[in-house]
Amino acid sequence: MLDACVRDDTLTVYWDKPATATAGQRYDVMLNDTAVATVDRTRCRIDGLAAGRDYRVTVSMVDDGGHDDGVNGESAVGDAADDDAVMIGSRVFHTAERKRMIDVTAEPYQAIGDGTTLNTAAIQRALDDCGPHDAVLIPAGTFLTGALRMHSDSELVVSSGAALQGTADPHDYLPMLPSRFEGTELDCYSSLINIGHLDHTAGPNCRNVTIRGGGTIASGGRALAEAVIERERGRVEAELAATGQSLDDYEKPETIPGRVRPRLINMSNASHVEIADVTLKDGASWNVHMIYSDHIVTHGCTFESHDVWNGDGWDPDSSEDCVIFDCDFDTGDDIIAIKSGKNPEGNVINRPTRRVRIFDCRATRGGHGLAIGSEMSGGVEDVRIWDCDLSGLWYGVEVKTTPKRGGWVRGLHVRDTVMRHVIIRAVPYNDDGVAAGVPPVLEDFRFERVQLLGGVPADADEGAPREAIYIQGLPEPAPPIRGVAFHDVALGVATGVGDAEPGAYDIVANRCEGLEIRDVRCG
Structure with missing residues (x-):
């Protein structure tokens, strides 16, 4: 993988970490045969480009002998790449043409960013008017809104100092739309932003x-969640x-009444x-949810939902080619949860x-885990994680299933990452529904150059695993977990940092x- 997110004057280039790359590996980045940066992450932003132009980007892995660090892991280099460089890839990218900005505060939209005026109709009109050569601009201010919908070939720019703020009123997230939550299709309240x-x-x-x-895109959080649950409780009880x-x-x-809560951003068949x-x-509930979608890229974002039940950050669900990098998380549940449906429906949809690629992300303040499952009845495969600091999570990287799920998880590779635990297990919750015809299969997991701290943060649930490595397969007749490898593993904190937490050395x-x-x- 060598790809880029393209603007009229910028390329944000990113690539897979090669199998032979070391921890702290450096890369030379060239633009049209001129070296522009040396980076120690598998991403590089190139600024100052001309609109509507072709640029060839070449990335090489190099033993550079120790360039000085620059801003964000980048340092300027000369006019030639290192002679010992091993090319990762070379590709031509075309910068975008400059777009016409549609300001939602201008005529005929006249949105008001005072934090109290409801602007749903005005912002939706601007989004409806947005063509392939336009972008809708939310300028500085707090713009209160209900559910919005984006169409193909459209762009929304929430500028620095701006907040697109969803209300806490469930009526502002109607009509209900076909969606999927915890692995089952059902009608849910419209999300704040709906795509597809x-x-x-x-x-x-x-x-x-x-x-x-x-800027900031925020919904009604806990207040909205509680209002939806209360509104749905009577119907569900009946x-x-x-x-x-x-x-x-x-x-x-x-x-059950909480399963219809809106997401922050929902993508269906996008x-x-x-x-x-x-x-x-x-x-x-979940912040970014992509269902039956492909080629979803998220980068440079901050996720905050610490006080929200089920407040996941970024959830690919029966989706392909999803990439997230350079993001920070402080969430009320899993920072990332990779899913593919729940039995029996998920097995049938298949x-x-x-x-899925996850790299250069940070979760040092809060969150449950970086999870696969437990809704994985349609199967999950080829997930790669590298260069992440997950030290603030309760569970670290967790693969979770239930006896009824069916499906499979295979091909999880994690490298150069700090976390408290690696956990592979069946969980005792969310196990309703008719069982799949076969038990779940868990296989081919590799962890290389990882630091496992063990223990649990002070705010973790009572009974959370404390062991650095916790693997618990399902009882027979389910097959055992197969093909798990740990290479070059550090247990506990570094020498001289302090005492190891309980469970830090336990497997x-x-x-x-x-x-x-x-x-x-x-140690």
Whole structure:
């Protein structure tokens, strides 16, 4: 993979970390045969370009002997690349033409950014008017709004100092739309920003959408979530009573009425969507959710939802070729949760999530885990994670399933990452529904040059695993977890930093075949 997010004057180039790359590996980046930067991350932003021009970008892996660090891991270099460079890739990118900005405060829209005026109609009109050569501009101010919809070949720019602020009133997120939550299709409240229309039998119906700008996109958070749950509670109680059930039969009384809560940004059957350089916060449930979608790129964003139940950050769901990098997380649940449907529906729809790339992300302040599952009935494969600091998460990287799920998770590779734990297990919740015909298969997991801190943060749930490595396969007749490798692993904190937390040096593995652990250091 060598790709770029393109503006009229900027290229943000990114690439896969090569199998032979070392920790702290440096890369030379050339533009039209001129070296422009040396970076120690698998990304590079190139500014000052001309609009509507072709530029060839070449990236090489190099043992540079120790260039001085520059801003954001970049340093200027001379006019020639290192003679020892090993080319990763070379590709021509075409910068965009400059777009006409549609200011939502101008005529005929006249949105008002005072934090109290409801601007849904004005902003939606601007989005409807946005053509392929336009971009809708949210200038400085707080613009209160309900649900909005974006179409193909459109762009939304939330500028620095601007906030697109969703209300806490469920009526502002109507009508309800076909969606998917926790692996099951159902009608949900419209998200704050909606892209595409759900259809598990079809491909993309909305393409080439960009959301960017340096500002904030926020929804009603906990207040909106609680209002939706209260509004839905009576309906759900009546439906459950008709089948001899009650809300008490589930994990929480809020579980079933809470499944229809809106996301912050929802993409259904979308293709080639970029979300860049914005703060995404306080969705009433998950913040960014992509369903049956492909080529979704998110970078330079901050996710904040610490006080929101189910406040996941970024969730690819039966989607392919999803990339996230250079993002910060402080969430009320998993920072990332990779999904593909829940039994039995997810087994029947059978749309896997494939080719997910997560790199240069940070979760040092809060969040549960970087998770795969537990809704993985359609299968998850080829997930690669590198150069991340996940030290603030309760669970670290976690693969989770349930006995009923079916499906598979395979091909998870994690490198050069700090976290508390690696956990592979079945979880005791969200296990309703008819069981799949076969048990889930978990195989081919590789962890290389990782630091596992063990223990749990002070705000973690009681009973959260404390072991650095915790692997618990399902009982027979389910197959054991197969092909798990740990190479070059540091357990606990670095020498001289302080005492290791409880569980920092503990490894638990049950119902696991082909487990390989080598080159382990303690402290």
